[in-house]
Amino acid sequence: xxxxxxxxxxxxxxxxxxxxxxxxxTATGYPSLFWYVQYPGEGLQLxxxxxxxxxxxxxxxxxxxxxxxxxxxHLEKGSVQVSxxxxxxxxxxxxxxxxxxxxxxxxxxxxxxx
Amino acid sequence: xxxxxxxxxxxxxxxxxxxxxxxxxxxxxxYMSWYRQxxxxxxxxIYYSMNVEVxxxxxxxxGYKVSRKEKRNFPLILxxxxxxxxxxxxxxxxxxxxxxxxxxxxxGTRLTVV
Numbered sequence: 067x068x069x070x071x072x073x074x075x076x077x078x079x080x081x082x083x084x085x086x087x088x089x090x091x092t093a094t095g096y097p098s099l100f101w102y103v104q105y106p107g108e109g110l111q112l113x114x115x116x117x118x119x120x121x122x123x124x125x126x127x128x129x130x131x132x133x134x135x136x137x138x139x140h141l142e143k144g145s146v147q148v149s150x151x152x153x154x155x156x157x158x159x160x161x162x163x164x165x166x167x168x169x170x171x172x173x174x175x176x177x178x179x180x
Numbered sequence: 181x182x183x184x185x186x187x188x189x190x191x192x193x194x195x196x197x198x199x200x201x202x203x204x205x206x207x208x209x210x211y212m213s214w215y216r217q218x219x220x221x222x223x224x225x226i227y228y229s230m231n232v233e234v235x236x237x238x239x240x241x242x243g244y245k246v247s248r249k250e251k252r253n254f255p256l257i258l259x260x261x262x263x264x265x266x267x268x269x270x271x272x273x274x275x276x277x278x279x280x281x282x283x284x285x286x287x288g289t290r291l292t293v294v
Contacts, residue, residue, distance in 0.1 A: 172222040
C-alpha cells in the first residue's frame with residue numbers, strides 16, 4: 067500500500083539557518099504530493115503541492131521538488147524564521163487509490179530559535 | 181471566508197455516552213473526510229464521503245459512524261465512546277477528491293474520553 071516516510075524530529079535550528087526535511091514515498095499509482103504545516107493549536111494548512119514528476123511546489127519561501135526517480139519530495143527553505151516553528155507533514159494522494167485519502171507521514175516538529 | 185468549521189473544539193466525556201462532532205464546509209466541496217491524529221501515528225482516515233448519501237470506511241472506522249445528508253455537513257458520531265478514542269480529530273473537504281487538490285482542514289476537535 068501507499069506510505070510516506072519523513073525524517074524523525076524534532077529539528078531545532080537557529081534563525082536564518084537552512085532547512086531540509088526529507089520525505090520519501092511509496093505508491094501504487096501516480097501520486098500527487100503535498101506538504102502541510104500545523105502551527106500550535108491549529109489545524110493543518112496546505113503549504114505546497116506538486117502533481118507530477120519534476121514539478122516544484124513553492125510557497126512562503128519553502129520549496130519541494132517531485133522526484134519520481136528517487137520517490138522523494140524533500141522540503142527546503144533557505145532561511146528559516148521563528149514563525150516557521152511548527153509540525154510539518156508530508157503527504158500523498160494516489161490516483162490508483164480507491165478511498166480518496168491523503169496518506170501522511172508522521173510529522174516533523176521544527177523549532178526555530180532566535 | 182472559505183473554511184471548514186468543526187464543533188466543539190474541546191470535549192471531555194465519559195465512556196459510553198454518545199456524542200456527535202459536527203463539521204460544516206462553505207465551499208460546495210463534494211468530498212469530505214474525517215481523520216484522527218495521534219502521537220507517533222500521524223493522521224489516519226476514519227471515514228470519507230464522495231457526495232451526499234455516499235460514505236465509506238477509511239483505515240480506522242471501528243467505533244465511529246458518519247452521515248452525509250447535506251453536501252455541506254458531515255458529522256462524526258461516536259455511539260459508545262471508549263478511552264482509546266481519545267484523540268485529536270480533523271474534518272476535511274476537497275472539491276473533487278484529494279488527488280491534485282489535497283484537503284482543506286478544520287481547526288480540530290480535541291476529544292478526551294474518561
